Amino acid sequence: DAKTTQPPSMDCAEGRAANLPCNHSTISGNEYVYWYRQIHSQGPQYIIHGLKNNETNEMASLIITEDRKSSTLILPHATLRDTAVYYCIVRVAGGNKLVFGAGTILRVKS
């Protein structure tokens, strides 16, 4: 599975959009981009995933560049409860393991 690169930390003001970038320049055509987050002392929470097209659900939006070498997770209106470590993971579909990197620590501040 392709490797991802994320900034180690980011701050965001409460109520503003949080834009978390992820670089995956070696992604293959059959690899999906997955985003999870982990709030302190809890199991990771699935957020969203995509292959080529932009995706949106009740939690977030995922914007994937046309060349698929990078993506951005957008939390439209960040709240204090969104403070967590966010992981961007690339993997082939079909039951393969998830390889977690260091992720981005997002701190939402009032």
Next chain:
Amino acid sequence: GAVVSQHPSWVICKSGTSVKIECRSLDFQATTMFWYRQFPKQSLMLMATSNEGSKATYEQGVEKDKFLINHASLTLSTLTVTSAHPEDSSFYICSAGLVGGSTDTQYFGPGTRLTVL
């Protein structure tokens, strides 16, 4: 939907004893479950992949005789830490794979905090 539970949420045991952790997919069936371990201030590390009805596949460096995994049904996988020692103290997290559309998504349990005295 897609809820995964773990039991117990925390456990304290004496060195040399064995501890069993259960992972259940509550509202879906999972042919594949995964077990991870997380030490303080570190990321999750995959320990093993558990397939229903077959032997688990362990990651390099994980002792299969120490970390026994059983995936007896499509909704239950168990991890037994045998002869636990203080260095086994960690946060153990399971996940279960839900197939949907062209891909599958892993959903995680809340984790089990193991402390070995």
